[in-house]
Amino acid sequence: MITRLDSIDPNFYSSLSSILEFDSNEDESIEKTVNLILKDIKNDGDKALLNYTRKFDRLNVDSPDKLEIPKEEWIKSLNNVPKQQREALEISVNRIKEYHEKQRAFTWSYKDSYDNILGQKITPIDKVGLYVPGGKASYPSSVLMNAIPAKIAGVPELIMVSPTPDGYINSMVLAAAALGDVDRIFAIGGAQAIGSLAYGTETVNQVDKIVGPGNAYVACAKRKVFGTVGIDMIAGPSEILIICDGKTPAEWIAMDLFSQAEHDELAQSIMLCPDMDFINEVEDQIKKLIHRMPRVDILKKSLSNRGALIKVNNLSEACDIANIIAPEHLEISTENATELVPLIRHAGAIFIGCFSSESLGDYCAGPNHVLPTSRTARFSSPLGVYDFQKRSSLINISEKGSIGLGKIASTLANSEGLQAHASSAQYRIDGKYHDSK
Amino acid sequence: MITRLDSIDPNFYSSLSSILEFDSNEDESIEKTVNLILKDIKNDGDKALLNYTRKFDRLNVDSPDKLEIPKEEWIKSLNNVPKQQREALEISVNRIKEYHEKQRAFTWSYKDSYDNILGQKITPIDKVGLYVPGGKASYPSSVLMNAIPAKIAGVPELIMVSPTPDGYINSMVLAAAALGDVDRIFAIGGAQAIGSLAYGTETVNQVDKIVGPGNAYVACAKRKVFGTVGIDMIAGPSEILIICDGKTPAEWIAMDLFSQAEHDELAQSIMLCPDMDFINEVEDQIKKLIHRMPRVDILKKSLSNRGALIKVNNLSEACDIANIIAPEHLEISTENATELVPLIRHAGAIFIGCFSSESLGDYCAGPNHVLPTSRTARFSSPLGVYDFQKRSSLINISEKGSIGLGKIASTLANSEGLQAHASSAQYRIDGKYHDSK
Numbered sequence: 001m002i003t004r005l006d007s008i009d010p011n012f013y014s015s016l017s018s019i020l021e022f023d024s025n026e027d028e029s030i031e032k033t034v035n036l037i038l039k040d041i042k043n044d045g046d047k048a049l050l051n052y053t054r055k056f057d058r059l060n061v062d063s064p065d066k067l068e069i070p071k072e073e074w075i076k077s078l079n080n081v082p083k084q085q086r087e088a089l090e091i092s093v094n095r096i097k098e099y100h101e102k103q104r105a106f107t108w109s110y111k112d113s114y115d116n117i118l119g120q121k122i123t124p125i126d127k128v129g130l131y132v133p134g135g136k137a138s139y140p141s142s143v144l145m146n147a148i149p150a151k152i153a154g155v156p157e158l159i160m161v162s163p164t165p166d167g168y169i170n171s172m173v174l175a176a177a178a179l180g181d182v183d184r185i186f187a188i189g190g191a192q193a194i195g196s197l198a199y200g201t202e203t204v205n206q207v208d209k210i211v212g213p214g215n216a217y218v219a220c221a222k223r224k225v226f227g228t229v230g231i232d233m234i235a236g237p238s239e240i241l242i243i244c245d246g247k248t249p250a251e252w253i254a255m256d257l258f259s260q261a262e263h264d265e266l267a268q269s270i271m272l273c274p275d276m277d278f279i280n281e282v283e284d285q286i287k288k289l290i291h292r293m294p295r296v297d298i299l300k301k302s303l304s305n306r307g308a309l310i311k312v313n314n315l316s317e318a319c320d321i322a323n324i325i326a327p328e329h330l331e332i333s334t335e336n337a338t339e340l341v342p343l344i345r346h347a348g349a350i351f352i353g354c355f356s357s358e359s360l361g362d363y364c365a366g367p368n369h370v371l372p373t374s375r376t377a378r379f380s381s382p383l384g385v386y387d388f389q390k391r392s393s394l395i396n397i398s399e400k401g402s403i404g405l406g407k408i409a410s411t412l413a414n415s416e417g418l419q420a421h422a423s424s425a426q427y428r429i430d431g432k433y434h435d436s437k
Numbered sequence: 438m439i440t441r442l443d444s445i446d447p448n449f450y451s452s453l454s455s456i457l458e459f460d461s462n463e464d465e466s467i468e469k470t471v472n473l474i475l476k477d478i479k480n481d482g483d484k485a486l487l488n489y490t491r492k493f494d495r496l497n498v499d500s501p502d503k504l505e506i507p508k509e510e511w512i513k514s515l516n517n518v519p520k521q522q523r524e525a526l527e528i529s530v531n532r533i534k535e536y537h538e539k540q541r542a543f544t545w546s547y548k549d550s551y552d553n554i555l556g557q558k559i560t561p562i563d564k565v566g567l568y569v570p571g572g573k574a575s576y577p578s579s580v581l582m583n584a585i586p587a588k589i590a591g592v593p594e595l596i597m598v599s600p601t602p603d604g605y606i607n608s609m610v611l612a613a614a615a616l617g618d619v620d621r622i623f624a625i626g627g628a629q630a631i632g633s634l635a636y637g638t639e640t641v642n643q644v645d646k647i648v649g650p651g652n653a654y655v656a657c658a659k660r661k662v663f664g665t666v667g668i669d670m671i672a673g674p675s676e677i678l679i680i681c682d683g684k685t686p687a688e689w690i691a692m693d694l695f696s697q698a699e700h701d702e703l704a705q706s707i708m709l710c711p712d713m714d715f716i717n718e719v720e721d722q723i724k725k726l727i728h729r730m731p732r733v734d735i736l737k738k739s740l741s742n743r744g745a746l747i748k749v750n751n752l753s754e755a756c757d758i759a760n761i762i763a764p765e766h767l768e769i770s771t772e773n774a775t776e777l778v779p780l781i782r783h784a785g786a787i788f789i790g791c792f793s794s795e796s797l798g799d800y801c802a803g804p805n806h807v808l809p810t811s812r813t814a815r816f817s818s819p820l821g822v823y824d825f826q827k828r829s830s831l832i833n834i835s836e837k838g839s840i841g842l843g844k845i846a847s848t849l850a851n852s853e854g855l856q857a858h859a860s861s862a863q864y865r866i867d868g869k870y871h872d873s874k
Contacts, residue, residue: 015559030592042850048688051565051830075712084848085848085849085852088844088845088848088849089849091845092845092849098549098553102545102547102557103557108539110539112532112535112803116802118536118773118802118803118804120539120540120804121778121781121787123782123783125815125816126782126783126815139853140849140852140853141849157484166545172852174852179722206815208815209816227671227811227813230813230815230816230817234664240540241583242537246454249864251677251864252861252864252865254862255857255860255864258857258860258861259855259857259858259861261857262855262856262857262858263855284633293856293857293860294854294856295855295856296855299857303472313681337833338833341558341831342560344829345560345563346560346827346829347829348829348830349829349830349831349832350558350829350830350831350832351566351832351833351834352554352831352832352833353834355834355835355836355838355839355865356832356833356834356839356845357834357839357862357865358861359672359687359846359847359850359858359859359861360832360839360842360843360862361830361832361844362850362858363845363846363849363850363858364833364842364845364846364849365553365555365834365842366549366555366832367557367830367831367832368830371830374664376664376667377827377829378562378563378645378667378827379562379645379666379667379827380667380827381827381828381829382828382829382830384828386823389816390783390814390816390818391818391819391821392781392783392784392785392786392787392814392818392819393785393786393787393798393804393805393808393819394786394787394789394804395779395786395787395788395789395793395797395798395802395803395804396788396789396790396793397774397788397790397792397794397797397802398773399792401790401792401797402793402794405797405800405801405802406794406797407525408525408528408529408800408801409794409797409799409800409801410796411522411525411794412522412525412526412529412577412578412800412801413796413799413800415522415577415609416576416577416578416609417731418696418699418700418732419699419730419731419732420692420695420696420698420699420730420732420736421696421699421796421799421800422796423692423695423696423730424689424692424693424695424696424794424795424796425794425796425797427686427688427689427692427794428689428792428794
């Protein structure tokens with residue numbers, strides 16, 4: 001059902017790597033298809049977009065403006081959300097806003113001894129595209145997690161795209177878009193939606209950055225348009241790593257492992273624990289509880305293919321292993337959880353203490369649920385307001401400063417063989433400003 | 438010599454686009470070569486690295502550890518730097534440090550009404566690779582601009598790679614590496630260096646992120662390894678846009694345009710000005726001064742292929758055009774320069790007032806000279822400390838909090854059909870923690 005490993009095994013690290021391994025290489029045939037679609041969208045705009053939407057989503061739309069889902073429709077969806085869900089959504093929105101407000105960066109500057117003013121100006125990205133997968137894998141919570149930081153950053157135009165295969169529209173997704181303050185929604189998807197956002201068509205505005213998860217075609221298209229527009233990380237399968245001291249109820253841990261494994265067959269659930277009896281207990285709970293779960297088939301596959309219960313020597317070794325794994329979600333389900341946090345260098349989100357189940361973070365704790373996967377937490381961060389803001393350096397040099405700094409710049413420019421750089425600095429030193437006035 | 442445009446011309450925007458156009462598409466043959474090199478490095482490590490270094494750099498090294506340039510050699514280079522240059526380098530280092538210190542992010546957290554603690558933990562990236570081009574295009578200033586923010590972020594291991602074709606080592610680059618606190622240097626380059634940093638070899642440590650500019654092979658290799666490691670932006674040709682009211686000495690503006698154009702034939706220099714007489718004056722100065730410049734051949738090519746002097750109606754229109762161009766470097770060389778800054782939404786660095794020549798920013802003003810090119814300032818930022826720090830969300834839920842938030846999470850999880858998510862939250866509400874203890 002689930003792999004068992006022990007860190008004292010001499011082959012432990014190679015066994016661990018083979019469990020972690022995930023081949024993200026894109027299929028060559030996918031790449032070819034995506035190249036063709038992007039080229040068609042770039043050259044033919046709306047015409048190509050309509051053709052591909054007819055072909056892939058079986059959506060028979062006669063004019064491109066009908067691809068837009070009007071705002072009245074989202075508002076109607078929002079008003080139809082059952083009261084309990086509506087309240088839950090609204091509390092989530094408020095908590096996500098409260099957390100992300102704290103990530104906002106502001107313009108700063110300072111004066112140096114020459115009275116030069118140096119600083120950094122913060123501006124939002126003008127136009128952002130948000131991809132939302134269609135059908136059953138489209139989650140209203142993901143709409144909120146992407147839209148709210150963009151809007152807090154001050155993005156004036158947030159364009160959502162989501163395919164509606166055979167006309168199926170997820171009304172909870174529309175409701176979330178209304179709550180998340182999205183500006184426009186188009187019923188388009190796949191590489192053709194990414195191409196439309198990146199290059200613009202007659203109907204779909206060109207954006208500056210595209211965020212949001214998608215299937216292999218969407219991921220490949222995002223890679224291809226990177227540079228023309230900004231993109232967020234390409235998401236791999238979702239992962240949880242639980243460090244447990246054996247003092248959390250075993251069924252809580254089993255269910256936390258399930259909550260990751262139920263996403264899809266490639267999702268990864270791993271526990272590290274120094275207590276062999278507890279590991280056995282968790283395995284028993286897994287076996288007992290799995291049959292009660294509606295998504296039992298997915299659970300079985302992901303747990304047996306990519307799950308593991310790992311015996312470690314102690315909690316400090318568990319933290320070392322966690323840093324190697326650099327997990328998307330890390331639960332530290334121990335009594336002294338707070339003390340272990342300083343030992344963790346790489347993780348998307350750290351859930352501290354046995355009450356902090358990942359599921360709370362997925363919906364309503366406040367922090368973002370879009371997190372770096374596949375060991376990329378070694379160098380990247382959760383999605384945040386900072387992904388929708390950008391910086392410009394501010395350099396305001398005084399007359400005095402241009403003399404002091406000019407000498408240094410011209411020395412270094414000459415040593416690099418860049419004489420025009422040197423002269424440009426030297427001209428300010430020579431003071432021809434007042435002469436020539 | 439240089440294109441002249443006028444914003445009242447009905448074809449102005451299409452003429453402007455054709456001047457801005459730059460095809461960054463990578464050659465298919467480059468892509469093939471890079472794929473092969475990366476595969477070889479991944480499979481054969483040091484052996485492949487030695488082979489490619491022999492082949493491309495004509496470096497006959499018999500054992501891989503000889504690819505490392507020992508620290509004593511950098512220190513020797515630093516001690517041999519002439520006094521004036523050494524002082525200039527040291528002042529630059531201090532000014533770059535002073536500015537970048539202000540970019541450092543710190544861990545934060547807050548308590549909500551449930552006594553949950555939510556926050557964001559900041560950690561440096563563990564290992565960073567810094568690519569420095571070999572030969573004449575290798576600039577000591579670029580070593581400082583990359584190394585200093587990494588070290589301020591707290592990166593413990595900064596590994597520089599730079600090819601030494603035919604054994605040529607730029608001693609100013611080694612000196613800058615010593616001043617910039619680089620940890621190790623390897624005399625390797627090209628796609629084989631990028632592959633070695635991304636996958637690791639027996640001799641070169643695997644890193645988590647690779648930064649620094651390089652030729653088309655290096656750029657292609659960086660794109661390919663993105664995901665396995667983080668990368669910075671892929672740099673295009675350098676650009677300057679000058680907004681001038683006609684009150685700056687014309688020869689200053691001509692030289693500022695030169696200081697960009699001298700980089701290479703693809704570099705771009707554009708001026709926007711409402712004063713036709715001044716535009717004529719600048720053109721005269723260009724014609725007069727260009728023959729005094731040692732890099733006159735490069736200047737002629739870049740100015741005639743990609744340069745432009747553009748007549749605009751007024752300074753506010755100039756700012757609108759600047760936002761379309763989203764230049765790497767923007768000089769606002771006007772009397773009321775500070776008042777125009779709020780109108781600028783997209784630029785890598787904004788040089789304010791006639792004394793703020795780009796050349797000062799390139800070396801010693803303090804802000805970074807690694808800036809977004811090719812319109813990517815619409816969605817990206819100068820290189821900074823933030824590129825070497827990453828964030829982890831902190832989520833510490835209280836027992837009380839797990840009840841309040843658990844209800845919301847389980848409502849939303851059930852609505853998304855993720856029952857294990859819901860149960861995982863529900864278990865905490867049901868309070869089996871104390872029962873099971």
